[in-house]
Amino acid sequence: MRSLLFKSILSLHPKHCPSSISHFAMATATRARIRGVVFDMDGTLTVPTIDFPAMHNAVLGEDEYRRIKAENPTGIDILHHIQSWSPDRQRKAYEIIVDYERQGSDRLQIMPGAAELCGFLDSKKIRMGLITRNFKEAVDIFHSRFGRSFSPALSREFRPCKPDPAPLLHICSEWGVQPDEVIMIGDSLQDDVVCGKRAGAFTCLLDEEGMYSAADIAEVNLEPDFKVASLTEVQSILESKFNLLP
Secondary structure, three states: OHHHHHOOHHHOOHHHOOOOOOHHHHHHHOOEEEOEEEEOOEOOOEOOOOOHHHHHHHHHOHHHHHHHHHHOOOOOOHHHHHHHOOHHHHHHHHHHHHHHHHHHHHOOOEOOOHHHHHHHHHHOOOEEEEEOOOOHHHHHHHHHHHOOOOOOEEOOOOOOOOOOOHHHHHHHHHHOOOHHHEEEEEOOHHHHHHHHHHHOOEEEEEOOOOOOOHHHHHHHOOOOOEEEOOOHHHHHHHHHHEEEOO
């Protein structure tokens, strides 16, 4: 199905198309179908409020943080890193992580354009789900502040978490749709785009500050299908590139 997205309408020769088929129908016939949208939460549906560098420094210690940051300039996967620690050390690490996440939840703000985009998807009866590496309490607070709920909404209690494709594949199964009928939207190349690509979904990278370079994308070897600077750009992409059908 994905190849249809990139097929030129010029390949449809007039003699092969009944005169009753409109140009609009010809154009929409080349588009892939989207039945569901899965969002990341922090930095995508909400304004970034968690101080990740301070969190990572507190969990790892200054020297270890500097070393790992130098090895991973585009971001540290702290959840993956602490998996090999002893249970007691993991427990202490999670206490620090949750403390920073709670501080972020206290300052939670909805991302500009989020309400409008979700309203548009509602009007098209498109399913909306959520995958976050934050904890469930933060998801509950987000739902309350936003005034709507995403379903399924998977926090890090669902294992394995992003960038493993399991959460996205679980949502597709719950919805009864194929992964290539879903688009994953998030602000992390390493987590959201990798998760979506591995699952076989379309991906849209939200990069408000132009943080990701071509070299960063080449490093993960998985290029997003679309890259936007704001959520307001997503609606036009969905309308122009896809058939939105529940």
